[in-house]
Amino acid sequence: MPKTEIKEHIVMRNRDIENIRDLDVYLANGGYAMAKQALTSMTPAAIIDEVKKSGLRGRGGAGFPTGVKWSFVPKELNPKYLVVNADESEPGTFNNHEIIDENPHQLLEGIVISAFAIGANVAYIYIRGEFAYGARFLEQKIAEARERGLIGKNLFGSGYDVEIYVHRGAGAYICGEETALLESLEGKIGQPRLKPPFPAVAGLYAKPTVVNNVETLTNVPRIIEKGADWFRSFGTEKSPGTKAVSISGHVKNPGNYEIPLGITIREFIFDWAGGMRDPNLPLKFIIPGGASSNWLTEEHLDLPMTWDDMAAAGTMLGSGAMVVLDTSVPVVRAALKVDEFFKHESCGKCSPCREGTHFLVKVWERIDEGHGRVGDIELLADVGKQMLGKCFCPLGDSSVSAVNSAIKFFRPELDAAIDAQH
Amino acid sequence: MLYEQHKAEIDGILARYPVDRKRSALLPLLYLAQDVYGRLNRDSIREVAEILDLPYTDVFEVVGFYTLFYNEDVGKIVLDVCDDVPCCFCGAEELVADLENRLGIKAGETTKDKVFTLRRVKCIAACDQAPVLQANLEFHNRVLPDKVEAMLTKLRNDVEAGKPVSISGRLAER
Numbered sequence: 390m391p392k393t394e395i396k397e398h399i400v401m402r403n404r405d406i407e408n409i410r411d412l413d414v415y416l417a418n419g420g421y422a423m424a425k426q427a428l429t430s431m432t433p434a435a436i437i438d439e440v441k442k443s444g445l446r447g448r449g450g451a452g453f454p455t456g457v458k459w460s461f462v463p464k465e466l467n468p469k470y471l472v473v474n475a476d477e478s479e480p481g482t483f484n485n486h487e488i489i490d491e492n493p494h495q496l497l498e499g500i501v502i503s504a505f506a507i508g509a510n511v512a513y514i515y516i517r518g519e520f521a522y523g524a525r526f527l528e529q530k531i532a533e534a535r536e537r538g539l540i541g542k543n544l545f546g547s548g549y550d551v552e553i554y555v556h557r558g559a560g561a562y563i564c565g566e567e568t569a570l571l572e573s574l575e576g577k578i579g580q581p582r583l584k585p586p587f588p589a590v591a592g593l594y595a596k597p598t599v600v601n602n603v604e605t606l607t608n609v610p611r612i613i614e615k616g617a618d619w620f621r622s623f624g625t626e627k628s629p630g631t632k633a634v635s636i637s638g639h640v641k642n643p644g645n646y647e648i649p650l651g652i653t654i655r656e657f658i659f660d661w662a663g664g665m666r667d668p669n670l671p672l673k674f675i676i677p678g679g680a681s682s683n684w685l686t687e688e689h690l691d692l693p694m695t696w697d698d699m700a701a702a703g704t705m706l707g708s709g710a711m712v713v714l715d716t717s718v719p720v721v722r723a724a725l726k727v728d729e730f731f732k733h734e735s736c737g738k739c740s741p742c743r744e745g746t747h748f749l750v751k752v753w754e755r756i757d758e759g760h761g762r763v764g765d766i767e768l769l770a771d772v773g774k775q776m777l778g779k780c781f782c783p784l785g786d787s788s789v790s791a792v793n794s795a796i797k798f799f800r801p802e803l804d805a806a807i808d809a810q811h
Numbered sequence: 812m813l814y815e816q817h818k819a820e821i822d823g824i825l826a827r828y829p830v831d832r833k834r835s836a837l838l839p840l841l842y843l844a845q846d847v848y849g850r851l852n853r854d855s856i857r858e859v860a861e862i863l864d865l866p867y868t869d870v871f872e873v874v875g876f877y878t879l880f881y882n883e884d885v886g887k888i889v890l891d892v893c894d895d896v897p898c899c900f901c902g903a904e905e906l907v908a909d910l911e912n913r914l915g916i917k918a919g920e921t922t923k924d925k926v927f928t929l930r931r932v933k934c935i936a937a938c939d940q941a942p943v944l945q946a947n948l949e950f951h952n953r954v955l956p957d958k959v960e961a962m963l964t965k966l967r968n969d970v971e972a973g974k975p976v977s978i979s980g981r982l983a984e985r
Contacts, residue, residue: 480895480934490985513827518838518879519891519935521948521980554827559838560878562933576837576863578876594832637938638897644939680896680934712897712938726896730933736876 392660393652395623399631400607401484401647403491412533415494421539423610424501428547431613436506440609442617444629449474449565449602450679450708452628452696461589462507462597470598471509472574472588473500473606475516475523476558476565479679480730481710484633484645485603489516489523492607493530497553499606501540502613504551507599511552515570518559527555562734566782567600569736580738581782604633604709624650628695634709636662639670639717648694655690658713670715674798678707680727681787684794720799721806724791725753731788742785745776749788761807770796813844813858821862833863837873841880842979849978850881878932879948881978886921886928887970889978892944895934902942902955907931909959926970927963948980 398404408414415421427436441456462469473496477485488496500512516524531553534540542550556574558564564573568582571593592598608630612620621629628650634657637643641663648657654675658664665672675685683704685692692702699706714723732746749772752765773789780786795803814821820843821836828835840859841851848855851874860870874880881889890910894903907918910929914922921928937943940952946966954962975982 477936478934481897481938482934483936483938486936517936518842518877518980519945519948521983522950522985525981525983556827556835557838557842558877559841559880560932561876573838574835575832576834576865576873577869578873594829635938637941638900643941676896710938714897714900718900723896723900726894726899730895733933 392656393649395631395647395649398647399611399620399623400488400495400604400633401492401645402495403487404647409495410491410493410530412494412530412537419614420494421498421501421534423613424498424539425545427502427613428505428549429545433506433508436502436613439617440506440612443612443620444617444627445605445608445612445620446628446630446696447602448604448608448632448709450479450681450705452706455601455605458589458601459503459507459599461587462599463590464508466590466597467508468511468596469507469509470593470596471500471504471507471512472567472571472593472598472600473512473514474565474567474570474600474602475514475520476562476570477520477603477708478517478562478565478734479681479708479710480727481635481637481676481679481712482708483635483637484709486520486523487645488603488607488633489520489527493527494534495610496603496607497527497530497534497540499609500553501544501551502609503599503601503606505549507597509599510550511554513574513593514553514555515564515574516555516557517564518557521557524555524557531555561736562730563736563782563784566784569782570600571598578736580736583781625693625695627697628706632694632706632709634694634711636711636713638713639666639715640664640713641666650695651693651698653691653693654685654711657694657711658690662713665713665715667715670717673714673716673718674720674723674794675714676710676712676727678705679710680712680730681705681783681790682707683790684798686798719757719806720795720802721753721757724795725750725757727791728753728788731784735784735788739781739785741776742780742782742788745772745780745785746788748772749792756803756806756810759810761810763807765807766796766800766803813840813847813855814862817843817847834865837863837865837870838877841870841874842981845881846977846979846981850884852882879979884921884925885978886926887976887978888926888946888966889928889930890944890946891930891932891935891948892918892942893933893935893937894931897938898934898941898943905956906942906944906954906959909956910963913959913963926967947976947978948983950985
């Protein structure tokens with residue numbers, strides 16, 4: 390099957406234009422012209438309308454339509470805030486990392502346009518604490534743009550102010566959940582809030598707030614520049630555009646790739662990422678959308694990579710993070726590592742997640758160490774059942790994906806691991 | 812005192828947030844205090860709490876919640892090796908064992924000379940670079956066996972030469 394090439398990158402433009410991270414290079418390639426156009430000759434409603442028409446869906450995981458999210462913000466309540474979710478922490482995901490380091494100004498321009506569209510004068514970029522360099526780098530880039538009058542007061546003579554501040558998290562996956570992120574930005578421990586009220590109505594400091602992912606906002610200047618129809622020329626009807634997808638594990642060429650939404654998993658792994666690393670070790674399973682997602686195996690290779698197709702197959706496109714593992718990987722160890730992650734990252738707010746993730750790890754651990762007991766697989770399934778749908782936020786549910794996937798696809802291997810111990 | 816000695820930086824941080832919402836400055840101030848004092852002990856937590864008019868226990872709770880805040884002594888260089896999926900299947904376990912061996916400590920411990928602390932951490936968003944670690948939150952990509960000794964030597968030499976270190980990553984380079 391021939392590789393479906395994209396003519397140009399929408400978000401990873403650093404792959405097309407060398408040194409686009411430098412302000413002069415970005416400006417020479419039309420940078421900040423769309424911010425100027427938006428603020429001086431477009432109404433917020435017109436911008437929201439264009440983004441709605443483009444069908445842009447949130448790139449952070451949930452895939453919610455961005456323009457629709459923006460339109461939930463009540464006009465009469467002020468101040469409003471735009472918060473950028475740069476807390477990229479889902480195991481397997483590293484595409485925001487590249488956008489921040491290599492194409493920062495397109496993100497900043499997207500923030501300026503989007504802040505204007507929702508009526509916010511202040512935007513905070515909540516960046517994970519481990520991106521210490523990225524945080525410093527973004528601060529430099531903001532300062533450069535501010536010096537040239539591209540961020541700050543009375544932008545382009547429009548009378549509109551947009552200030553952008555960088556706020557570093559401090560190591561907590563849960564802060565990628567938007568309400569936990571807001572708690573953390575308010576200087577508290579990152580535990581999710583009960584919804585409703587949704588952030589659009591009562592978010593940061595209980596003010597109307599839009600929380601958008603880095604990649605989502607980086608799309609915005611190009612949509613304004615080239616229009617919704619151009620954006621829709623990439624991808625599918627319900628999942629338009631491209632997606633920066635990270636691929637890692639046992640493939641020949643791990644890394645980030647900006648794909649048109651809708652190509653198959655087979656094409657992505659074998660044509661884009663070079664296929665399996667070791668010809669003697671075939672594919673065993675795929676964690677297709679970050680550690681939270683249900684696993685897939687060889688039988689799913691022809692699944693198109695869109696939000697809806699992945700959901701119909703019982704998994705998700707998630708944050709765009711595919712982990713490909715070969716037959717050298719023991720299923721018990723993989724499931725243990727995934728659930729160790731969720732145990733470590735559980736915020737402790739609700740019991741099913743706080744206790745459940747401990748139970749899961751305890752059982753996986755004893756099987757992994759050679760002390761598995763008869764009935765442990767049923768026990769794992771039962772704990773999972775007690776957690777699924779009963780946790781305060783999606784984190785707890787996510788830890789059940791590894792349990793259910795391992796049982797669904799690799800039951801004989803799990804049974805053998807326990808039998809060998811008796 | 813923290814505020815007097817770092818007034819410009821602290822005022823700059825406070826200016827990012829609404830005047831009645833200065834608690835938002837808590838994480839950045841804790842990073843600063845951690846760099847200045849080497850860890851977040853009771854005194855440094857109390858100082859940060861006073862700057863922000865917060866109860867001591869509120870700040871203490873925040874320090875305990877986040878993995879990048881250290882309430883115990885750490886070395887001048889904190890080595891964070893990602894051992895998550897997929898890194899653990901792409902050389903991370905071998906890297907941890909190698910570092911433990913060379914440094915003569917187990918993960919979670921600090922060397923006697925207080926130069927290195929070694930930790931296993933969760934995903935650091937560089938999965939394609941496995942095995943990958945951060946040294947004071949600066950990325951070291953594809954740390955294959957033949958690169959370990961040179962990396963440790965350089966880090967140790969930097970410390971001995973008095974190069975400024977920031978365990979909070981405030982000086983992190985690429």
